[in-house]
Amino acid sequence: MNTFAETFEIGGTPVGGGAPCYVIAEAGANHDRDLDVARELIDVATEAGANAVKFQTYTGQDLYSSRTPAFDYLDDDRTPQQLLDDIALPREWQPLLAEHARERGIDFFSSPFDRAAVDQLKALGVPAMKIASFEIVDLGLIEHAAGAGVPIILSTGMATYGEIEEALAAVARAGNPHVALLRCASVYPSPPEIMNLRAMPTLRQAFGVPAGLSDHTTGIATATGAAALQMDVLEKHFTLSRDRPGPDHPFAIEPDELKALVANVREVETALGNGRMEGPSALEASEMHGNARRSVIAAVEIPKGTEITEAMLTVKRPGFGIKPRDLQLVVGRVARVDIPFDEIVTWEMV
Template sequence: MATFEIGDQPVGPDSPTFVIAEAGSNHNGELDVAKELIDVAAEAGADAVKFQTFRADDLYVEESGDVEYLDDDRSIYDIIESMEMPYEWIPELHEYCLNNDVYFMSTPFDERSANELAEYVPAWKVASYTSSHHSFLRDLASTDKPVIMSTGAHEMGEVSESVRVLREAGCDSLALLQCVAAYPTPIEEINVRAISALREEFDVPTGLSDHTLDPVTAPMTAVALGASVIEKHITLDKTMSGPDHEFALEPDELDEMIAAIRKTETALGSNEKQVLAVEEELHDKARRAIHATKEIESGAKITEENVSVLRPGEREKGLHPKFYDDVVGTRAIKNITAGQGINWDDLDG
């Protein structure tokens, strides 16, 4: 699998999950709010905070009507126009992120926004609805930056076409995110197992762009299934005005999510099965062995009545239980006390 780095952070199955706090357009057009969102992401331990950079003119056709899920009387064009992030913010937000030890990212939705961002982002994030815009994908791939692409509202065949376009255009550093284009996404629809399907199909790091309301369940499940990237929307307050606040995580929820991700990574451990240091005491005291249940005189026969498979506690343990049938029927060549572990040098043959 082709793993890669965003800045100095490795992204792949053997590395810590790369957590993107999706600020999106939840700055509500206020630079100070954008900086507060960066503060929240950095304090929670996110690896990157990501905004969205677009221009309504490059995004929607004229007279595009409304969208029911937004519950807003304005046209979708007017809503999008009101959410635009000023280009002049980009270097300032990049610098602010740098000073807070978190990567600045922003999803470009059009070529001119990508051009404005190119100098300041360590990787491209491709939104689900852009993932089938092949000419745009070629432009992004030509910059030699890593690409993280969401796959919401696309079938596997369509994802395959987009991956082919990116690879043919020179993109060697690619991660794919399972995403469901519903805001919020019902937990029963999030389909986290798709991250495994994407990884098996394309042999790239995969992850989850999660729009469920639960801060923990889907991200933890994704990490347990091998997610290399987790993306989740954040807000200062769910009650703020704007289309993306209601399903975003508030600061304490972001803290909870990232803590749960790191605990899940710790709990996953390695794929090696071995006796651990924390098990040593009970490995010695509680694993069963062959012990005498009564005194056995030298020359006496070993029978099921005078030996058993028991836990030794602090006594010196006897033979492994797998030798029980071999021990029964032999004779003692020395006196054996009750409770003593029976070993081969106690027996004839």
């Protein structure tokens, strides 16, 4: 029996079960260790209509061995340990940023990368915690985060089904029933051909939890399209400007794009409907159903008393008259009244 809930709330906002997608604006390291920039990122996320703004809490020393080689894609001579120490969010900022987010009315949380980070975020009263894809194999960290008693969002980049099951078991051991899984491709940026968006409903069906997307593609097309698969959660990196130096800026979206993304997701959600074919909507029925559909029209002038032939009839718009499917039922009848050329033919006329 599944120990996880199909729906839950983050900061009072429903997640899963057909609720609107919970949109996380991922600030990550794009604060550039400037507190004013970090606050501005929160403002941008709020104005874009995101549900949450998220940062990352780590130290290079605790996250990487000093012997880890540099990543080629970053084109940076620093070791990963050095690089992350240089861009890490100062932890003393977190209460200040959490307070600023509260003032702006947006959820604030972070991705913890060590147990001390979990404890600090728990003390701040964050409404959720996000575990990054690379950490899905750190079952001790996952269990510790789940023990904080807030919903856990797990990215699944590069993960196998077995690794996802192990991570979920770690959440379950902490007695936490609230977890969401995010489809993710762990390449920065990610090309669309490796995104596999159809894995989102697969995750939802396989594990019985809300599922969504952590998107590292450039632009907003992929994330917008994912809304058509009814994603429950979306996480997207954003920045004040892609021209700023730093590892996460180049693939992040800018403020106007974030605003457009949120609007696009909401529009797609509205457009999905209930899936039932129920005839014209009220808007369609008000004018288009009658004016733009077709009906039987007089192709010539038909005097009263004339036996009507097929050649005397045609089919045109509007749709106020006899339905086109009944044209043959009119043939052979007698006109009760004079029917002018191009007149809409009704049953009262024949």
